[in-house]
Amino acid sequence: MHLLAVAMRLTRFTDFAVRVMLYLATHEERLCSIGEIAQAHGISQNHLMKVVSELAGAGFVQSLRGRSGGIRLARPARHADIVQIKRVYEKPSQDDGARVLVDRLWPRGLKKEKAALDLWLKDIAPSPGLRQWFDHDPNRWQDFQQLYRTELAQNGLALIHLADLLRRAPVTLLYAARDVEHNHARVLADYLRDAMKLCG
Template sequence: MGRVQIKRVYEPAARSDGFRVLVDRLWPRGISKQRAALDLWMKDIAPSTELRRWFGHDPKRWRQFKARYRAELVEQDSALALLRSRARNGPVTLLFGARDVEHNEAAVLKEMLTGKAT
């Protein structure tokens, strides 16, 4: 498995990012498509609207959010397979808009793809 990393979409794109994938359901505020420099926007792999609203980026709900989101990801086999395939061929950067760089869906996805807890 190649390198999978996470990064805020608001940070500048870099060559080392490799394949850049936005994993938020909503487009991030105040950023143009050009500045985002995406290769792919995977809305469907993001947490459901209901789960996202419930979580509200509250670190106290992090463990339960991770469990619920992992359960939702069971339905996303083809999307996860695509990301794993890309990661075998080079770096993949999972982009997210949240301010909290530790408690967000990209961190959970990275764990799912690499098998390593963050």
């Protein structure tokens, strides 16, 4: 399969994991079964059992055994599906929600106190090779988006961590680049929104 076609797909684990978490967030008033989630999304129950086991081990999902058991989010959702992007040099706002820096390198000339971060998620940034190749060249923007999506699909744990945070509070993805139109935070925000649409 051509690289650009592959780039638009989530890996199986990441896709299933995000679907599970967002399904649980929209049905938080009760325990859910793996069977119902599998049926809702047309996914193999065996595959989902492995995904849920990984999510439970990472502390994202709580699994209750027994006849009336099931699974639920380890922390309640706030139904906050708002994700926005902002330059990290801009003044923090109460509307920012959780402020997450998504750059691999610390922003030049910025003190940590001024950044007012809730989380620095370095691992979700583009790889050094991809970042250097792109260099914010508008002519490479389309290819960059697809290649970065491929990297995100391979970065399940960081993506799930961000999706979990997003379900509990509004999230602002922070970046240092001067180019507000062609930057990886914009791609990441769109990627998260696309994942949510998959879950209805």
